[in-house]
């Protein structure tokens with residue numbers, strides 16, 4: 001069984017002093033926690049700044065302590081083994097467990113710096129001819145040196161950072177310590193490194209826990225008497241299952257409240273790499289943020305459920321684009337003000353006004369960055385939740401996605417969805433991995449090359465598709481349609497690409513590789529195959545059921561007319577009996593003429609509701625029946641994405657209509 005660790009954000013509103021039972025108000029508790037985190041922060045900053053040099057980072061990276069033994073994985077132990085221990089300021093009493101927590105956090109910061117250092121070294125060693133566009137050979141050379149799991153956003157940001165340094169100093173940075181100042185130390189205390197002498201945690205109910213922690217009673221505790229045990233009741237959010245194991249939290253003060261970031265572990269079912277029959281494939285779409293399809297493997301061929309799944313985030317994406325433009329604008333203004341300020345002295349009368357303006361702009365810029373970050377995160381989790389819900393309702397045991405590392409060379413641009421940064425896609429993959437793990441669904445990436453280029457229906461990945469504007473959106477840019485001249489397939493290009501991804505995954509699953517440390521699953525070899533589209537068996541209509549019940553013909557032929565003409569053709573009344581013209585709908589209804597040729601019921605599907613108005617009672621909409629599937633773009637959907645302007649195909653269970661693969665008839669397009 002694997003374990004999944006997640007963090008629940010909790011708040012401690014008050015506490016009691018264990019020994020006396022005295023109630024500690026929220027304000028006083030906040031102050032005491034702030035004293036503790038402040039003490040820890042000073043200690044951490046001490047360790048980090050003292051060892052922010054190449055020699056000490058080398059020592060930490062070597063993984064060997066002063067005594068020649070291998071460094072332990074626990075950060076605080078490694079720091080002590082290297083002889084980097086700290087002592088609190090003279091006259092202060094800080095117990096050893098608080099020191100441990102501080103050293104643990106310092107070790108984590110320095111170990112993170114080691115990762116960045118490897119990145120910087122690799123990028124400098126393979127500095128490309130043109131830093132804005134690496135060639136394929138340059139990418140390959142860089143990937144050899146990089147550690148696994150480095151995202152494109154990281155590479156791009158580091159490349160920009162190094163380029164800026166080189167432009168300023170005209171040499172490459174010799175080490176990370178030249179490129180960056182020592183990392184900022186957050187005011188928080190990682191209690192994971194402590195033991196029962198500083199913290200205990202127990203669950204008191206399904207939705208509550210009790211945190212006991214020793215807190216200082218004064219800002220500078222001088223002896224052990226200045227520390228005492230506090231009991232903090234913590235309410236757990238509903239995302240923490242009752243059987244989850246709680247771990248020691250991280251405590252911090254944010255916005256005047258004591259935040260308890262509580263990690264919890266849940267046991268997971270195992271998702272195997274191979275042996276999948278039903279799977280879902282998702283494409284990073286042009287028309288939707290994610291376009292997917294569910295399908296199954298039957299007798300060595302892939303039959304897809306003939307229903308495209310689309311998550312369209314055009315609205316959110318456009319919003320993000322506007323926010324990013326605004327951010328660039330603010331940054332440019334900020335730079336300009338800094339340039340102006342550099343030319344004048346603080347004695348200048350304009351200095352005060354300019355520096356105030358710069359400060360205001362700085363705050364605004366920070367807020368805008370936070371807004372973009374939050375929106376990205378919300379979008380990523382919403383899309384991931386939707387994708388995993390679709391997969392689990394389809395009964396899929398695996399989700400196939402495009403490998404982002406092979407997506408770089410293509411650079412899809414033009415549509416609003418394509419503008420979403422690679423970082424959002426990386427976040428979506430991470431979120432899908434996390435959520436899928438809870439359902440024991442495997443997440444596997446397949447090569448992205450050529451997924452939207454070849455026809456999924458014929459030629460086993462050799463017949464090239466033609467891309468043209470969608471037939472119902474001829475004037476819109478970015479809405480692309482795929483047409484296969486060989487077999488006549490005509491459908492949304494992202495849908496076709498999703499089918500190819502599904503085929504590559506299901507057919508090539510024997511080549512799935514699981515990474516030893518990160519556990520991520522990848523398929524590197526491309527196995528191509530055609531995808532048939534299954535037609536779901538529909539429930540018979542009411543007329544058909546009636547015909548079967550009464551054993552009558554569903555489409556009866558009209559009775560043969562007597563052809564012998566033995567009387568004059570009767571004159572058709574064009575006017576009503578009292579000789580008035582029909583000039584309104586009411587008149588028509590009053591004097592309605594019936595004809596045997598007029599059907600007594602609607603024969604075409606009702607048009608989808610166009611918003612507004614109230615649905616008549618008892619007429620619940622039947623989702624999935626009359627969906628506009630033509631471009632994969634879903635209007636009037638009822639799926640709750642949690643975001644305005646993000647529309648997605650509703651998650652529906654089709655198991656009873658779906659039929660087994662043997663009954664499913666593949667559509668033959670001729």
Ligand SMILES: [Zn+2]
Pocket residue numbers: 455456457458459463484485486487488489
């Ligand atoms: Zn074709």
